[in-house]
Amino acid sequence: MQAQLETLGQLERRLDFAIPSADIETAVDARLKRVARTARIQGFRPGKAPMKIVAANYGLQVREEVLGEQVQTAFASAVQDQKLRVAGFPRFEGKPAEGDAFKFSATFEIYPEVVVGDLTAVEVERPVLSVTDAEVDKTIEILRKQRTRFDRVERAAEKGDRVIVDFKGTIDGVAFAGGSSENYAFLAGEGQMLPEFDSAVVGMKEGDTKTFDLAFPADYQGKDVAGKTAQFEVTVKNVAGATMPELDAAFAKTLGVEDGSIDALRAEIRKNVEREVKRRLTARGKEAVMQALLDVSPLELPRALVGQEIGRLIENARQEMQQRGFDPKEMPFPPELFEEQAKRRVSLGLILAEVVRANNLQAKPEQIQTIVAEFAESYEHPEEVVKWYYASSDRLEGPEALALEDNVVEFVYSKAKTVEKQLAFDELMGQQA
Template sequence: MQAQLETLSGLERRLNIVLPMADIDAQVVERLKRVARTAKIQGFRPGKAPIKIVEQSYGAQVREEVLGEQVQQNFYRAVAEQKLRVAGYPRFESVSNEDNADLFKFAATFEVYPEVKVGELAGKEIEKPVTPVTDAEVDKTIDILRKQRTRFTRVERAAADGDRVIIDFKGTVDGVAFEGGSAENFPFVIGQGQMLADFENGVKGMKEDESRDVNVSFPAEYHSKELAGKDAVFTITVKNVAEAQLPEVDAEFAKQLGIEDGDVEKMRAEIRKNIEREVKRRLSARTKENVMQALLDVTEIDLPKALVELEVGRLMDQARRDLEARGIKAKDMPLPAELFAKQAERRVALGLILAEVVKANELDAKPEQIEAMIKEFAESYEQPEDVLKWYYESPDRLEGPTSMVLEDNVVQFVLGKAKVSEKDLPFEELMGNQA
């Protein structure tokens, strides 16, 4: 084998490889002899057909197989000799060889992994958010838990904010009923934004068995193009008005949350523990994101197009699965590759940078770190020991925790190098819609 390496541009390379045709012919003959032992050819018993007859039937297929194997084997042999790290998949093509039939020539075009040099972190400022958990956060969480267990009791007064109403309604535009504009025994809670503001305001003040016509203006940006910007009239009949009743914070409430003896203080302590665990997780995620951005900011890196394309494909597949999980047929949703390009580039860049940081600073995940990570996962389950056992039943299941430990190791390493500033982050902002 002869191999010549060319640098085309940036990370792109081409290997021109030459093989003796005699070696290939010899392998073809040897392969045909093996085929002949079991070949079923009309007019001959299995394994008794002359090699020339076997070649007529199987020669082209066997030669193609041998050439494919030789291309693969000799490419990776040349790659190893040249000490190249191939990124993605190579593109093979045969090279015209009319001048010498004794040689087989082919070329492989591919990209190599870039050399990664992480920039200087000492002067880089990284923000580390801090969110204390106090009694106020425990109280807010208890309020959320109470609202999740709201019961509604029928009342005879007029409907107001916070009440659940059950209604019949029929809507028309210019006197014509429209699709989706009518329903019977439809429940909703006033003030939660489930219905348009005009509709909700029209229901307020109505009592059970009362009917009225309510004028509703659909906003110009309404999701239904047929209704956007139009005025409608809804005939509404209230069939039930119910007042919200939140449970008291007592022993019964504590038992509902899993405190067997109903001790309210135990319940508060358990809730605080859960909040602290979630706050820690979210703060860690934000800090990690800031660290990753810092690494991207200080490191210039050429990205192999092949790796970015592979990552785009993975992101598109994930998006389709997410759509399918929501009941949306992914084939009906166009997913242009360019929508995922920036995210793919970021993920590929971070993958290369993190690998270099881990390698250069010996930040590999230690067994005790992986075990500690799994135990932390398991704390939120009723049977933590079962969770721990499940992870260790298969090495593949340890890949997730191992990856997370590696990232945490990188985060701690970078924070130790950079200029870190703590910043108070309000609990509501950290928790988002859950607060």
């Protein structure tokens, strides 16, 4: 079979090829004979209908099937001969038959040649943070605050009290959207409300009502009221003082330390904090490495691959909305919202594959085993989690991908100008990772 390749663009190609008519007819006849053995045609016993009748009933369907299969086979053979890597799905077009052959053309994109740039000229930050007693103490305080009890008090509201209020805001005597609420709870003086609102409520008692002016900042998120001055009327309905639990055996037991040992509690918290710090440091460092790879390895991307990735992202968004209780049919998902993310993911996929291939960075079994063990560590019965992962090779794909990414990260660190960046605990833990 002869095939002619034409370059239409940087990645777009068109392949013209022909299939001998005799090959089509031979395949159609062979398939019709197989169909005839079991064909059920009215007036004939199964398998006894004349070939002419079988052809009249099934010939068109069989010919379409054979043509489709022959086109796919011929295209695959031509692509292999031309040593092309097809990205996405080709678009086939039939042409008028000439002589003793059926002619077709396939338009498609190919994968780009991935050339990873010079990593030695790149500076990559490697975030570091050591967990000390101070971080453990801070985490314990957070846990105590999370378990704060609020009890009603008959005094004026103070900073840190939980207050429940009714309020109504107006601008030039007219109520505005979001400016009114009933039984609204917040912590006084903790920055949950605008400063003027906070300062007005601090010092009020249950049953007190106050009217005051509040100037919305010019950059306030509510554009309709930004830069304007509103008048608020607030009524305090409840003031509750905060009581944090003591750091004692009872508190330790609420966190799963059966014997109530404070030392055991601190050891467990340190282990958990170290695990979370490691996870976030890894995520942040990985992000820096991936950006470095993108910066030094610009790519022309096949539109087909980007389109497929956009489709996957939209489907993931639909599923997430459904899990949150929304009807995804009522939510618009414009493809352009996902285009940049899709391009980034496709680019990284191609670049990572080339880095792994060129430098033999495939994940090793012991790496996968370590990652699975780390996953399992946070569960009550880690051995059962490990068994679950190793019960199916499909379940190991996630840990294997993480191990592969870790190998790429370490490889880039070894080649690039790596600069350690000391992070503050609050900075790291405040970042969504």
